[in-house]
Amino acid sequence: MSDAFEPSVDPTDEFDFEHRPETDQSFENALAKARDGTRLTVADAIELLTTGSASPGIDRERKERVLEAADRRRAEVVGDGVTFVANLNNNVTTACNTGCLFCNFKDRSEQFRTESDADHGGFTKTPAESRRTVRDAVEMGIYEVTSVSGLHPALALDDEHLEILEASDREDLNYRPAAEYDTDPGTYCEQIRAMSVDGVHVHSMTPEEAYHARRGTDWSYEEVFSRLKDAGLDSVPGTAAEILVDEVRDVICPAKIDTGEWLDAMEAAASVGLDTTATIMYGHVENEAHRALHLDRVRELQDRTGNITEFVPLSFVHHDTPLHDRGMVEGGASTDEDELMIAVSRLFLDNVDHIQSSWVKYGDAQGLKMLNCGADDFMGTILSEEITKRAGGEFGEYRSVQEYVDMISAIGRRPVERSTDYEQFRPIDPDETPHGPELGPKADGRPLL
Numbered sequence: 001m002s003d004a005f006e007p008s009v010d011p012t013d014e015f016d017f018e019h020r021p022e023t024d025q026s027f028e029n030a031l032a033k034a035r036d037g038t039r040l041t042v043a044d045a046i047e048l049l050t051t052g053s054a055s056p057g058i059d060r061e062r063k064e065r066v067l068e069a070a071d072r073r074r075a076e077v078v079g080d081g082v083t084f085v086a087n088l089n090n091n092v093t094t095a096c097n098t099g100c101l102f103c104n105f106k107d108r109s110e111q112f113r114t115e116s117d118a119d120h121g122g123f124t125k126t127p128a129e130s131r132r133t134v135r136d137a138v139e140m141g142i143y144e145v146t147s148v149s150g151l152h153p154a155l156a157l158d159d160e161h162l163e164i165l166e167a168s169d170r171e172d173l174n175y176r177p178a179a180e181y182d183t184d185p186g187t188y189c190e191q192i193r194a195m196s197v198d199g200v201h202v203h204s205m206t207p208e209e210a211y212h213a214r215r216g217t218d219w220s221y222e223e224v225f226s227r228l229k230d231a232g233l234d235s236v237p238g239t240a241a242e243i244l245v246d247e248v249r250d251v252i253c254p255a256k257i258d259t260g261e262w263l264d265a266m267e268a269a270a271s272v273g274l275d276t277t278a279t280i281m282y283g284h285v286e287n288e289a290h291r292a293l294h295l296d297r298v299r300e301l302q303d304r305t306g307n308i309t310e311f312v313p314l315s316f317v318h319h320d321t322p323l324h325d326r327g328m329v330e331g332g333a334s335t336d337e338d339e340l341m342i343a344v345s346r347l348f349l350d351n352v353d354h355i356q357s358s359w360v361k362y363g364d365a366q367g368l369k370m371l372n373c374g375a376d377d378f379m380g381t382i383l384s385e386e387i388t389k390r391a392g393g394e395f396g397e398y399r400s401v402q403e404y405v406d407m408i409s410a411i412g413r414r415p416v417e418r419s420t421d422y423e424q425f426r427p428i429d430p431d432e433t434p435h436g437p438e439l440g441p442k443a444d445g446r447p448l449l
Contacts, residue, residue: 021288027052045292070343070374086437087144087380088137094122096150127194141443147204154178157213196232199441207265208240221268238278270305283316283333310354346374
């Protein structure tokens, strides 16, 4: 008899959700389909995520069978290489007043106003400061700069957007002129141009930021992403997805864009020729049915666009977040749930080649374990990480190429430096030292750190 694991929280009992992890499918049928490579249904995904348990708890013997199927699929699709990218996080601002209950990254934007004397500990960077930060990192050898920021009220798409916002008498646009703040963040296009240094790949502008960049206008998402692409944007992070089921979003981020808006923005980015990623943030108030529905919506989006380069499961870090402080959650996902989320993502998303394991969320040891559960990518060097750290994450802010080589080799896999779009790969020989990036516009193999 297997040893079932009780999860830290059972949201089904806490919230009156329509969607519940109950199906007419059987675990054995779902697993057989997964092993055969038959496209899975939402019911199949629910059975695999719950291991067919009729009550809260995961059957560990069944879980191992799911992980084995996912690891085999990973080997068939992408082989034994474990990829990573040499990158930098350059978040422009923590100022935000969206009020998402899962987030401790933001600082209330009112605290950034010149007239405020609040000690908030946040930051806003000017375009010139962003350029200096990225320029220095490019000289060190990075390939990519990732930028995901709060929704600062002064941020607009460009000068034309600023004129529209200034002339509007609407009070629902979350806009204040930059002159009212200690630091002027510039416009989104100015920040993208500032970060576009010497051919570095700029990965920025989530669907939520794109919504912020068109507020008060009749512009389409296509128009917004076209202007950003002209400014130097190369690809779009599919964060702000959280759970793509509105009954969950209504609980954890009621002021954020809804599922349809997120999908529209992602499809628009793809339509103007920008690659995208996709994420899920799980382990809070949602249940396995919501996770399965989320996977289904990502797969349908990929069927339509073909532009999603990787899928990134993000395990909710509950410390220091409003969800935890208000007693709405007791903790995050269990290790069993984490492993099944990676595995079922691999088995369900038959049109997305790459599944990422986040060492920032899982830590080194568990992050490496995920590479045997269906994941094949191990994030990037990052150099600076603010979002998880501010939520109480414990697993560091950066990673050297040498650390990547040592860890990946230790589990018997091949370390591979990659480009953001997974079009360039550089297998690394662990015996040839020192190890440094070589794919970035100024990378020459010297150690990054």
